[in-house]
Amino acid sequence: MQYGICNLSIVPLRNEPSDASELVSQVLYGEIFKVIEQRKNWSKIRLAYDKYEGWLDNKQYVEISVDHYDTINAEQPKLSLDLVEFVEDKNQALYPITIGSMLNGLSLLNHKHDGNIVITKLPKQHLIETAFLYLNSPYLWGGKTPFGIDCSGFTQMVYKLNGYQLLRDASQQAKQGEALSFIEESEPGDLAFFDNNEGVITHVGIIMSDNYIIHAHGKVRIDRLDHSGIYNVDKKIHTHKLRVIKKII
Numbered sequence: 001m002q003y004g005i006c007n008l009s010i011v012p013l014r015n016e017p018s019d020a021s022e023l024v025s026q027v028l029y030g031e032i033f034k035v036i037e038q039r040k041n042w043s044k045i046r047l048a049y050d051k052y053e054g055w056l057d058n059k060q061y062v063e064i065s066v067d068h069y070d071t072i073n074a075e076q077p078k079l080s081l082d083l084v085e086f087v088e089d090k091n092q093a094l095y096p097i098t099i100g101s102m103l104n105g106l107s108l109l110n111h112k113h114d115g116n117i118v119i120t121k122l123p124k125q126h127l128i129e130t131a132f133l134y135l136n137s138p139y140l141w142g143g144k145t146p147f148g149i150d151c152s153g154f155t156q157m158v159y160k161l162n163g164y165q166l167l168r169d170a171s172q173q174a175k176q177g178e179a180l181s182f183i184e185e186s187e188p189g190d191l192a193f194f195d196n197n198e199g200v201i202t203h204v205g206i207i208m209s210d211n212y213i214i215h216a217h218g219k220v221r222i223d224r225l226d227h228s229g230i231y232n233v234d235k236k237i238h239t240h241k242l243r244v245i246k247k248i249i
Contacts, residue, residue: 002035003069004045004061005105009096010145011061013054017042023142024054025153025168029080029087029095030102030109032064032072048073050156052168068108078103078119079161083133083146085115098145099133100157121163124249127189128214131158131206137220151203151216155191158206164249170204177248183211183227190247194229194240203240205230 006027014021017039027033027047033056037044042055048069080101086094090110103113133146134157140148144157152170159166166173174193180186186207194203205215205225213225217232217239224231229242 001066002038002043003064003066004033004035004043004056005064005068005072005108006031006033006060007062007095007109008060009101010098010147011056013045013052013056013142014042015054017044017055019057021055023140025052025142026144027056027061028101028144029097030105032069032102032105033061034069035063049077049160049165050168062109064105064108068105072104072108075104076119076163077160078117080113081116081118081161085113087111087113098147100144100161118161118163124162124187124189126162127158127206128208130161131214131220134158134216134220135214135222137216139216139218139220149216149220151205154216154220155204155206159248166248171201173204174201174244174246177246180245180247183207183225183245186245186247189249190245192225192245193243195243196241199243201243207245 009029011027012023013025013027015024033045033047035043036046041058045056046053083099085097137146137149141150143149144153156166188209190207192205192207193201195201205213211225212222214222223233229238230240232239
């Protein structure tokens with residue numbers, strides 16, 4: 001088994017080993033993973049944080065030992081808290097990184113970083129404050145950054161920056177936590193999940209106070225939430241059908 005670490009900012013994770021393949025997620029700077037299949041130009045990887053799998057270009061990561069992988073994986077994630085920052089290599093070359101980048105492997109990569117970081121778990125009420133950092137970020141299928149993010153990438157990163165672990169996709173996140181019967185039982189920071197006409201969960205957002213929700217739909221935006229679902233305040237229509245509310249923490 002081989003292991004790797006992402007030494008670049010925002011690396012695409014593909015459904016198939018091709019640059020033309022669907023973007024299923026992104027690998028941010030410092031994230032570590034197992035290489036479960038390797039080809040000439042591509043590697044199929046499994047991320048340590050959420051066990052998500054996809055194909056990564058071999059030019060966009062560096063190999064590490066199993067000991068380094070195990071050491072980093074056992075640590076509490078140390079995450080960049082700046083929307084955009086830089087790390088510096090031994091030749092003083094700068095590499096841009098985004099919020100949520102993992103800094104546990106800095107010494108392994110021989111990089112330096114002097115920006116803001118977060119290590120510990122934060123109170124639940126801090127989730128909404130973090131969510132606001134992504135407000136107006138454009139929607140991007142598979143995205144995990146303020147420069148493009150999808151609904152479950154948004155919820156995962158907000159929770160991650162507060163020290164709590166969510167899986168990658170909305171359908172996976174919906175299996176976590178405790179189900180609530182009514183919106184009135186929820187509190188800011190809980191997750192609301194929405195399904196399509198076939199009953200498949202396809203969307204997730206973070207509940208705010210006073211029946212508002214922040215979610216990624218076109219952009220990270222704030223809309224109303226009621227028993228039917230999300231009411232778009234601009235279009236004045238319901239855009240998503242409520243399926244379940246989950247208390248994760």
